[in-house]
Amino acid sequence: MLTIFGKPDGKRFCDGFSRRSFLKIGGLAMGGMALPQILRAETAGGARPSSATSLNGSSHKGIIMVFLPGGPPHQDMWDLKTDAPREIRGEFTPIKTKVPGIEICELFPRIAGMMDKFVPIRSIVGARDAHYAYQCLTGRHKGDQAPQGGWPCFGSVLSKLHGPADRSVPPFVGLSPKMGHMPWADNGDPGFLGAAHTPFTPHSEGRADMVLNGVTLERLGDRKAVLGALDTFRRDADSTGVFEGLDAFNQQALGVLTSSKLLEALDLSKEDPKVIERYGKGSSNNKDDGGPRLTTNFLVARRLIQAGVRCVTLGFSRWDWHGGNFKQAREEMPLLDHAVASMVEDLERADMLDDVPIVVWGEFGRTPKINRDAGRDHWPQVSCALLAGGGMKTGQVIGSTNRLGEHAKDRPVHFQEVHATLYKCLGIDVDHTTIIDRAGRPQYLLDHNKYGAMKELVG
Numbered sequence: 001m002l003t004i005f006g007k008p009d010g011k012r013f014c015d016g017f018s019r020r021s022f023l024k025i026g027g028l029a030m031g032g033m034a035l036p037q038i039l040r041a042e043t044a045g046g047a048r049p050s051s052a053t054s055l056n057g058s059s060h061k062g063i064i065m066v067f068l069p070g071g072p073p074h075q076d077m078w079d080l081k082t083d084a085p086r087e088i089r090g091e092f093t094p095i096k097t098k099v100p101g102i103e104i105c106e107l108f109p110r111i112a113g114m115m116d117k118f119v120p121i122r123s124i125v126g127a128r129d130a131h132y133a134y135q136c137l138t139g140r141h142k143g144d145q146a147p148q149g150g151w152p153c154f155g156s157v158l159s160k161l162h163g164p165a166d167r168s169v170p171p172f173v174g175l176s177p178k179m180g181h182m183p184w185a186d187n188g189d190p191g192f193l194g195a196a197h198t199p200f201t202p203h204s205e206g207r208a209d210m211v212l213n214g215v216t217l218e219r220l221g222d223r224k225a226v227l228g229a230l231d232t233f234r235r236d237a238d239s240t241g242v243f244e245g246l247d248a249f250n251q252q253a254l255g256v257l258t259s260s261k262l263l264e265a266l267d268l269s270k271e272d273p274k275v276i277e278r279y280g281k282g283s284s285n286n287k288d289d290g291g292p293r294l295t296t297n298f299l300v301a302r303r304l305i306q307a308g309v310r311c312v313t314l315g316f317s318r319w320d321w322h323g324g325n326f327k328q329a330r331e332e333m334p335l336l337d338h339a340v341a342s343m344v345e346d347l348e349r350a351d352m353l354d355d356v357p358i359v360v361w362g363e364f365g366r367t368p369k370i371n372r373d374a375g376r377d378h379w380p381q382v383s384c385a386l387l388a389g390g391g392m393k394t395g396q397v398i399g400s401t402n403r404l405g406e407h408a409k410d411r412p413v414h415f416q417e418v419h420a421t422l423y424k425c426l427g428i429d430v431d432h433t434t435i436i437d438r439a440g441r442p443q444y445l446l447d448h449n450k451y452g453a454m455k456e457l458v459g
Helices: 035-044 134-138 154-162 204-208 217-236 246-258 261-266 273-278 296-307 325-349 415-425
Strands: 003-005 022-024 063-067 094-096 103-105 118-125 172-174 283-286 311-315 358-361 383-388 408-410 434-436 442-444
Touching: 063 134, 063 154, 063 296, 118 408, 118 415, 134 154, 134 415, 154 172, 154 311, 154 415, 154 434, 261 296, 273 296, 273 325, 296 311, 296 325, 325 358, 325 383, 358 415, 383 415
Parallel strands: 063 311, 063 358, 172 311
Antiparallel strands: 003 022, 094 103, 118 383, 358 383, 434 442
């Protein structure tokens, strides 16, 4: 394994080396696995490079999935109930949008002004009263019958079926940071697909592993040559063929480490300050047991997709408002409005919007009746989502709820229908596509012949 010496941090092992004095290529926040190991597992697992070759933001497909931890209030966002009794309808006023006949909450003026690029779904069904991101990431419930290893999330499936657009950029990146309630911080699990399709999570430790601290590319080349000599010796002494092909995987690991694409995508100092300002001013502090209000993560997500990432997942703030629902909405919703609208605008300017579907949603909705603490409680009977991009037929509303916002009245939409639609936007047909589980059995991506892509959007 190649070792790169870096800056000391004051903490030393018993042999005198500092804890951060070396780096094994490819640690990269992947649970300690070295990148060559991951790349070998990826190849063994059948991942294949995409036919997409350009990373200038115009030729590869990707997806951005935004999770709102805690369950956003559907009747205070895209489905206001102005005719309901006061204890249900809330404090907000609907505003007209760019699309005649569609109205949304007054706290989303920028999204309203470009509603032709969006699709609010007002009738999401199939949720459970459980605080986790799992259903948004997989379309399924935790505890459901699953193959050994569990069901893979959307990003891992995309990594498996499409592979990376560029070997120096991970196909799947998760931006959700640590939260007090960790099921909200779930970036996605590869399930039975294995560690090769785990999301790369560029938190502080993983990001540090992408920098060659004090090592020039020339010195790196010298050490690579030494590694090659050692590997040749080991292969000569090995009659089992274990080391066969190791050079190729180390070459790919070096490609990730020495390429600037991923690190530059994460570096907002390279972005125009005026662009950063358009995304809104959030906060890096976690909100209670939820996540931070990092509006810049929406910008990072867009930059990662432009750099060649296939799937980006991110969690934003905390939406479990059992008290002070309207006060918190006035703080959170304008931030979400700025961040989502700016991300869609930038993708359109880059001529990428038709190739990049976006979904914004939470694990369930909120009670129609406002409680005594001016909050709304859990309501799995119906919830909402906001879609954009991906070549979908935008500028329309899907579904409706009854007058009190209690249940789906017209066109109930299951989580798996949304997933099937997103897959189709990315060229994956859930009716025919299967992946092999650990027992060697083919598995459909979703419940076969039960949920399909939404014809209103991609028919």
